[in-house]
Amino acid sequence: MKKNHILIISIFLSCLLLAGCGAGSRGRAVVFNSLYSSGQYKAALENAVADLDEGDDAVLWDLQAASAAMAAGNYTAVCDYLDQAEGLSKDIDLQGAEANAFQTTGEIIFNSYLVDYKPTLYDKILINTYKGIAFMGLGDPANARVEFNRAYDRQRRSVEKYRAEIKGLLKEEKKDYSQEVRSSGSEEGGSISGPVFNYDKAVEAARQKVQGQRMHNWKPYTSFVNPFSSYAGALFWLAYGKDGGDFNKALLSLKRLKDMAPSPVVDRDLNLVSKLLKGGDFPDDQVWIIVENGLGPVLEEFRVDLPLFLLGGVSPVKISSLALPRLRSRGLASPDFEVTVGEGTETAWLLSDMDRVVGTEFDAGYDLVIAKAVSSMLVKAASQYAASRVAGDWGAVLMGIAGAVTTQADLRIWSSLPKQYQAARIERPDDGVINLCPSGAVQSLRVEVPQASSSLVLVTMPTAAARPAVNVIALNP
Template sequence: MHTSIPTRQASRLAQIASAVALVFLATGCATYQAQTQQFAQATKSGGLASSIAQIDEKANKATGSKDELVYRFEQGATLRFAALSDLSQVPLPPAQPLAPQAAPVDPAAPVTPVAVPTWAEVQKYYLNRSIAAFDQAEEKVNFWEEQSKVKVGSEFGALVSNQASLPYRGRVYDKVMMNTYKAISYLELGEKDKARVELNRSLQRQRDAVAANEKRIAAAMSDAEKARNGELKNEDGKSASYDSQKALNDPKTGPALQAALNASIAPMKPYGDYVNPFSVFLDGLFFTVLGEGGSDFERGRKSFERVASMVPENSFLKADLDAAALAAEGKAPEGITYVIFETGTAPTRDQTRVDIPTFLVTSKLSYVGASFPKLQYNNDYIASLGVTAGESTVNTATVASIDSVVANDFKNEWPTVVTKTLITTATKAIVQYGVQKVAEDKGGMWGGLAAGLIMGAVNASTNIADTRTWISLPKEFQYARLATPANRELTLTAGTTTKTVALEPGAVNVVYVKSASPSAPLLVSAFVLK
């Protein structure tokens, strides 16, 4: 009879701990990579109808949740890609009656026909839907940026769960590309004033990013200082300190973390912090071609100068820099066609385990495995696009490696991610052994064992890195510039795929091409810039 009391207590503790575990599991412990696996596959294969259906559903379900922003980014990009396809690849907009329908007189009478949308109408529909999705994303971005200024709320919940449990607030390159994509869509719709606004916002976000990162690092250092000063509790309920710097200096942990970082940033190019060369290129193109005065033309020249210094191997940028200088002298570019090429897909985020020393806080355990993010690069892509005009053929050249842009942001974010994960790991170790000790005191060995097993399961289920990232971005932005041919026809070649594009009358034309992978259809759209 005596042993039955602890057994009942152990059973009750197990029930309580199981309920706690279910709460953690219900908050969503699968990584973003796992949650978006089917969507990512549809995107890479070029299955636009499937991509649209999946991302619309995910974005709508995520409304108001911690993950809404990242899904809005994906939704905005996917709907933009739909505007580059043809009628056979995407769902058509809701049909509109040709004329108001009168009340039916005869059930057997012919049904009033509906208008079959033209491709221009379908393209406009998807461009406007894309802009609307990015507008929703921008509302969230602006909200989180305002919140960061007043420091509202607490991230304590993440200390007993993980960084993925916090709301996704958007990375710098997300925000820059959000406004860049909106600018391109407005240009395709012929709304250059709205495109100008978006380019201004994109530029400002790049300027603000350095200060924002300094603030983020300062906040992480403050968290580290609190942990170092004993604001944690050990398994005996006493104040405990955790020195994240000592953990970094650990001979087992430090090298493992450095190796993880090095692998993730290997493709990084020296673009500069938070600079997206494609956004700078588009800024140069807009203000050179559509500039309305001396200050506009000077901005166009400076933007081309900046991107030429970042990507000196791109020979087209020299010609654009010369054109920008001529524009400032009143000689506007004419008879030029730009072919912009998005190729491949951006890095995804996976996770890697690194053992973290917890003996600095609790004597019950030496090391605990912690999950850190790592970048995975997608090398299945078309290396360049061939553009033929008459007897002449040129290949597109890289103007921006999104791999590099993402890697640079990853490097800048790494110290904050590491500090928070170290503190999180230590906190969870304390919580686990604290719960286990209380259970053991009240329920004996079996109670302690039950609690330890359940808390171990909770910690394992929440031991995930934040792998949320905008996966439908391209691997690279490339472009070519060439004299518009007399017959106003271009032939595009990507691997074994060729497409002929007819150019509308215009002084400056743009052909926009998207290829998610060598096996995906080539998506093409053309518009007059001027």
């Protein structure tokens, strides 16, 4: 058997193996999502830890484990998993050009599941936000301050800088495609003049095709700011502020939040920060409630067919497919969430809609997603042509199957984030008991709060069928 025949068979078998990586990743996500959405938070945590032990997508499973640990009230575990996630994220950001080039080549030839999950900007902001909340729960305001300052600094990153990074990556993607599509036609002892498709025309055709397939039912935020992170930081600086610098951070965050998600809760907090700036004391008789309501968006795959005969080159493959991700919105656990104290009732107001947070960044980076998918499709088509020249029909068939099974959209996402963050604020009752009332619930949840200080009540309710997880944190006790 010729060396080229052995190479084609080896590539075919490797593609079958790598196709299983994507299927395995998706299967693990289904199991975790089922446990978490049903309110089995400890079981979901155990499942995420088991997936961490597998060694793949460590950042993603650290994030999933942290969500489950937070719901379970294990603040130490939250900090540990998010520390790991942040450390791995820094390693990814700092890896060299050679490693990046190798990973990009793998993504083009096979698919994105060959590369570990890369955290998004909103992932990184929420890593610091949740670490800050967990340190507050551990009674460690010094470390909480570090995390909220980091989240604050991340939020200040400009949209233009992010878009410039995407533009640079798009240029690199075109360069990588040009290198790969030409090398795909190499043959021992010479070369084969394979099809060199018009990359720009292919990308534009793909953009036109997907235009109507990724319609959103929500309006993206105009910047990469997560209002929840702004609010959590503001609440920390209100409770633990040492000077005007801290209170001014709270003021700026709340003003930004008022523009993005106005509510009576934010108005009351703005009044409070004004008093603190004038030398007043942080009150010891308030209860802030933050509700994690429902589940945020997930990614699903859709296919787009492109006519290769219109893109230049000569190839037996006339039509090829792209596999692309699109966001799918999930529902609220409860359309309304109320807090009752005696005969009084306070409604939880919207702080942040994660459909919009995720959608903002997803849309900004989608041209790069399309570019990678197009590069992969064209390289596979060129490889199929090269295989047909070397080994005839059977070579083309094997490479065609290999290309088909490895054409998979990257559906990895931090799926345990809520659909909405909501907030309420009340005065602490004399008996220290408040009742949380999701609409439609048979009975309310009775929660006891500290009577010696103000407090934060964090409520997690992923679905209507899940029993809410409730954690109480004393503020500046």
